[in-house]
Amino acid sequence: MKAPALRKKIETSAMSRRSFLRWGALVGGSAASAGKLKRPGRGKAAGRPPAQELSSDVRIVRTGCPSHNCGGRCVLKVYVRDNKVVRIEGDDRPTDGIEDPQLRPCIRGRAYRRRQDHPDRLKYPLKRVGKRGEGRFERISWDEALDRIASEFERIKKAYGNAAFYVPYGTGSYNQVNGRQTAQRFMNLYGGSLGFYNSYSWACISAATPTVYGTGVTGNQRQDWLNAKYILMWSWNPAEMRDGTNSEYFVRKARERGARVVCIDPRMTLSAVALADEWVPIRPGTDAAMMSAMAYVMITEDLTDKDFVRTHCVGFDETQMPVGSSGAESYKDYILGRRDGVPKTPGWAEGITGVPGATIARLAREYATTKPGVLYQGYGMQRRAYGEQVVRAGCVLAAITGNVGVPGGWASGIALQAPDGGPFWLVFPTGQNPVKAVIPSFLWTEAVVRGKGMGPEDGVTGVERLETSIKCIWAVACNALINQHGNVNRTARILADEKLVEFLLVQDNFLTPTGRFADILLPVCTQFETWGLEDGWKYGDEVILMPQVVPAPFETKSDYRICADIAGRLGFEEAYTEGRDERGWTEWALDRYRRTRFPGLPTLAEMLEANRGVYSVPVTKPAVAFADFRRDPQKFPLPTPSGKIEIFSKRLHDLNKPETIPAVPKYIQEWESPFGAEAQKYPLQLVGHHYLSRVHSTLENIDWLEEAFPQRLFLNPADAAARKIRNGDPVRVWNDRGTTVVRCRVTPRIMPGVVALPQGAWWTPDAQGVDRRGSVNILSSERWTPFAFGNAQHTIMVQVAKAEGG
């Protein structure tokens, strides 16, 4: 054990605990008054001089917190001395009002210099020397690396065509001039590459929301939450995953203004503790059952907004079925059990969800009568088998209670910000992809193994059938090839086969589990070391400048520069760069923002001079999604086939897959479930929640974060006792797909029958193939959802036992 770790252990287990346990007992009182302890007469310092004297040799640069695809976008005030980051503070704009609050970073941003100065950072280009995946590399020159890449690209292009190239989903670097889009621009100029759609974050919610509303722009600006009287945080945990900087703060403010807040989640999350009046634990994957039962209560107790349903919705009951669907099962038919003989009563849902029927009924009445109200849908519950259903079910509850299009209400669904979907997410010009074939992002292993011939049944669009499998993968800021994809052991077998993917190029800051499989591994500088720009992401009308804070060390380069260099080898560097460097593109992106969405945005020179970090537009009159449609549904119809809210979707009906893609939202038992035969062997449901110590798999290796939130399996005392597991024990977690060993935390803050393993920990197999780090995707599946072709990575059944010998 290393010295600091040992010291830490001694401290936490012995000293601190010893003295802490005395809390509650009276310490020997003393009558000594405050003034008796005077400053010592000698000694050079008045107290430990803890904080560095930050004098004139320190530069201050305000910048964006490096975008690693958390949901927040925050401002960092970075102190630099001798080209080294010596301190990081947060947004220090003098005002912090509700209309434009400070963008305060969480621990991930505050701890960033531990990543910046990390000894494990990649420093030089590497080439693989062992078998693929062994993780053995040898240092090479940039010239050798670029020559090899150029020749492999040319070989593959000639042998298989451009559709054999793939630049996968990867979100480790999300600002405008860094990350995977730089490689996509390269590919588009090079003849294209196989495209993808949707994401690992919200595949189901982005596909299912438009089936109800015709659009994903279903969210009000968040300041409007202060008008809400009731907020259901359903599977939503903004304090941990940061779904928009300040979302948790807005909920706090709404609550202070009198909103009642209820959190529905299998875990008593940080948000549940800080923001909610009530926590309602629910069995994972059963939310649609509870929503259906709430609808049952609303319908049978006459609590729906009948006028709104009549004028603004279709498919609620048999009187308003879309043309061509008359006679089909309406939503009301389903809820009342008119066709299947199963009324979706609270009692029915109780057995499925584990939530007492009386609680379900009470929440239904509260939400239906305490208006306006927000039913905010988090994304965890849609990264599951049939995740489409829960999205549609939540939207329907918002609709039948008439909470759509009103201040303080909320339409549910993906909730991109009104009126225009929020700031643009990508202004960096990737250009047009000449390859028309597009796959769902989660099906890339299919496109490797059996790509040629894949078609619409696998979600392929743009072409009838794929003409080639993927032969070359270029992973930029992407650890989703191994670590974040379902079923790591399977993916590792696929990638290890050099006959399938013939060339695998990886660019990253660290040797990630994905990087272990690289043929060529390129060292990328951090976002502090180049130029960039980020916007408010899903919420927040801001643009944050990310100027270069310190020079790129060693032989690291930006993603952009690497792409430009490869383009140079292949003769189109000028077309790629258009004469701009990273700073030039940052300026270009700023101009583009100014021309499109932020007319008041200052120039680059002005922003640098002001050094505020952020340009923001205060929200004084928060926009409300669907306000026009609410006022006049004839004049402002929705972009749905019917122009109305589609409780019943004819489009889904016509797919003719009622068991998996019903036309009205239904509860469907998951393919791995506590109610299935698999539960005999694997009785516990496992969720891989977001954790404050990482953004997905980024920041995995940061000591301050691991110290604050160590990687643990969380389980309830009842499940622990049944397995003779004690708090802190190493435990083995396994199913048919794999095994991981990790220490546990026994906590009452999770419901019995459910265990939680924070997602993103790096796959660390031992000689037997057992993961030793608690990497959740050892256990998850590659199976996709029926409509969105999305990941269902939280649908996992496992068994847990105390690990022998740790």
Add this chain to the structure above:
Amino acid sequence: MVRQYGFHFNAAACSGCKACQVACKDHNDLTGGIIWRRVYEVAGGGWEKAGGLWVPKVAAYNVSMACNHCEVVVCGLACPTKAIWKRDDGIVLIDDSRCIGCRYCEWACPYSAIRYDAATNLVSKCTFCVEEIDSGRPPACVTSCPLRALDFGDIDELRKKYGQVDRVVPLPDPEATKPALVITPHKDTAEAEKRGAEVINWEEV
């Protein structure tokens, strides 16, 4: 004493995200496992089976705590070398040059505020970011909180603004040291006390 600086902690708003802890570590360069501001996760109660269903009877909240710069400086009184002293504004500091690493102060402090570093054989603790205070700026933890759950100032002013509570379960009796601390309790505090609440994240603090 010209004043007594203190902290206000709003347990009702704290999520336990530890932005304060890490802001403190960054500001004060605390490596090697030293944590000055810690966040204690407090929980009481458990689950009961009712009619075949597991029902939670769990009360939980967080306590973010650094040094309370107490009026009765028990750490200083325990120090054989008089290395611990209190400024006119109430801030309690440790003089490194006098510290001999005996750790008596650590034993004396009922809040576990004092941290021993074996590498240097010195103890250390929250300084209230004294150099910031002296420059008219707030302590690092206060401005870091995403939920704006921390405040600081003259303790009399804080008490006027936020009330008199300076103890929630499982903090020690404040009579012992008279901490310069005001707490806005979480709604579940009484319930937690009733259910025997305790710290459940010992390994993190």
